[in-house]
Amino acid sequence: MTARGRGRDVSRLLSDFGHQLPRVATAVAPGKETRLFRYVPKRGKARAGRGWAPAKAPVVAYQMTSDQAPVLWPLIAGPGLPPTGAQMGVDVLSGSAFYADPLGWVLRDDVPCTNPNVFSMGKPGVGKSATTKVFCLRMTDFGYRTLILGDPKDEYERLCHFFGVEPFALGPGMLARINPIAFGPLALGWEHLSAQEAKARAAVVFGRWLTLVRGLVGSQRIGDIRVPFGPSEEAIVKVALRDLTGYSQANTTLTETTIPHLWQALDEPSDSLIEELRYADRRHFFDETRLLRDALGQLVSGTLAGLFDAHTNIDIDWEAPIQSLSLSRLDPLGDEAVGIALMCLNSWGRGMREVAPAGDLRIVVRDEAWKQMRLGVEAVKSLDADLRLSRGGVRKGGDIQWVNGHKPSDMLTVGDDGSQAANIARDLMHLADIKVLHGQKAAVAHELDTMLGLGQQATDVMTGWAMQRKGRALWLVGDRPFKVETWLTPPEHGLTWTNDALEGAA
Ligand SMILES: Nc1ncnc2c1ncn2[C@@H]1O[C@H](COP(=O)(O)OP(=O)(O)OP(=O)(O)O)[C@@H](O)[C@H]1O
Ligand SMILES: [Mg+2]
Incomplete structure (x- = not known):
């Protein structure tokens, strides 16, 4: 099948990739069939107006019928997203660069996205926080600033130091106070x-x-x-x-x-x-x-005494590229205490952002939100209220709310399936029009499928492809899925490194 001017056929394509199709003995054709199409030389015909090319394109050509083509090349390169915002990595289905621009997407009619909130989920260690950090970092080029509303592991400190900013540390014995019921x-x-x-x-x-x-x-x-x-x-x-x-x-x-x-x-x-x-x-x-x-x-005299019970005494610099509130000192107090602290900070942060000057573009990060969600239905409602703000924010200033969780059942544990609580939790997921679904175990991927109606193919992406490498995720922009691999540059590897403890243990 290598005759001049002809592409290679399907059996040749498969054999190039190591598969041999069984052959059927071909009957000798009784007579020569009349040719329906005439082959054109690769460079076209050297005649005026015929599109002659002086050089051959360095590609391998395969030839197949139109019903074979979609099987081998599922023609998935649909309308992509506009190349605006942070370049995150590669959209592996089309092979093109993938750009994330939540507010830009909301403002465009051709992207089915009505709010700029992002919900990111994934098993521990799959790269949720790293993806968040590089998104924030890369968006600073477009005038965005970042507010980390509670950093339970102090992992955003490196990013703050990169910008020359010192994060605020909250914890027992520390001087910083936040008044969650500030005006x-x-x-x-x-x-x-x-x-x-x-x-x-x-x-x-x-x-x-x-x-x-x-x-x-x-x-x-x-x-x-x-x-x-x-x-x-x-x-x-x-x-x-x-x-x-x-x-x-x-x-x-x-x-x-x-x-x-x-x-x-x-x-x-x-x-x-x-x-x-x-x-x-x-x-x-x-x-x-x-x-x-x-x-x-x-709350006044318990484990969080001395943290959220006085007037705010820290001065957030809204002009700085990043501001973060480190919470690792609360770790010994347990997950519930950290969850309550996150709830206080989330509500306080919402208050601070209620009036944002026009053009004040900010990414508000709520990492480890599952600790708050596990506190019960009222805590989930509180997060729900905080997230709803961003619709108004689009018109006033424009906050992108970025929430990181592990799995939907973090929210569903707040009530029996089908209860009001579970419905609120489900609605919370729908408050974010952008979902970044990292690798998950089969059971959790199934939960997500039930909740979001993802379908078998998307579920398989989460349990298979996304589990094979950190930073891989299925990005749902509205209802459009994108298989994205986030790439980190060497300096970003340093900024996002969270394996210090494991490294020390090895
Ligand atoms: N795209 C990527 N390429 C290479 N390494 C990555 C990528 N994303 C994350 N990593 C690395 O994987 C490690 C774990 O990532 P990260 O802390 O972001 O995971 P996580 O999902 O937030 O985990 P947890 O649920 O425990 O918070 C980090 O050291 C980070 O540098
Ligand atoms: Mg993390």
Whole structure:
């Protein structure tokens, strides 16, 4: 089949790759068939207007019928993504470079993506954090800054040092304090706000605090059961917060409060609070709020005492390329304590980003989010509320929320399958229009398939191809899958290296 001017056929293609097709004895043709097509020389015909080429293209040509072609070359090079944003590596199906540009995708009509949130999942050690770090690093070229809302392993410190930035360290005995119920920029210029505007801003601020307090209280346990936070508890906290900040007295400037102040207001309630909340007397109030007060007290005097119970005393530099809050000092306190710290930081960070100047492009990273998700349905709701912000953010400034988790069941453990809790967790996944699905074991890949309707081919990519090398992942941009291998440059290898402990042990 090597006649001049002809390509090689399918059997030759397969034999070039080591497969021999069984041969069928061919009957001798009785007569010469009339030729349907005439072969054109490789360089074309040397005539004007015929497309003659002076040199041969250095490619091997194979010839096959149109029904054979899609089997051997599944014609997958569909419309690719635009080459804008961070160049992550290679889209292995088309062989072209893969660029990630979440906000750019949202703004384009030809990419089926309506929010810039990214949910990245994968087995431990498959390269979730490394992919996050190089994405942040490469996006700085396009004016993005990064905010790491809690770094439980202090692994973003190298990236911070690369930019000459010192991360803030939170932990027992450290000086840094974060007030998760800080006002944030929404309180700026409060005295000049119209009544309507003040009301609208108050709804946002009090809503955020309530979601956080609900998450903090609801993540504590009595045996196997989480502490309930129903409408009565909500009313109590709402009224107390309004009193403490001076909002209920319609003050022109509001006073920032803290969780210990909130606890104190409930532990030593004023007569007006008891009356406003319609309790018969002090005793009645105490009896009805014991669980709530004890849960709040636990936050003030428990393992996280001295971290989130005073006014914020660190100064985030919003102009710096990166800012990070290191949490490794909390590690000895256990996963729950780290989860609660992440919840406080997430809510605080959301407050800080509620008003972002136009063009302030930021990537907000929530690594190890599974520690927060495991704290129960209220904690998942709190994360859910934090992520919803980015839609508004697109119009105001544009935050990309990047969340790293291990597996969907981290969220599903918050409730029985089919329960309201599991539905919230499932919805949370759908809040991110971009999913980066790294290597997974078969059972987890199956969970993801059930949740996202990925199909067999995509599931196989996660359990097979993506498991064979770090940095490989199936990127779902809207509903379009891309098989992407993230490549690290040698300096990036150093910045993303997280195997120090293993190296030491070897
Ligand atoms: N694309 C890549 N190419 C080469 N090495 C990589 C790549 N991605 C990650 N690595 C390396 O693999 C190691 C583990 O990666 P990483 O810490 O990002 O995993 P992870 O999924 O975040 O793990 P964990 O779930 O434990 O946080 C790191 O030392 C990193 O340098
Ligand atoms: Mg990681």
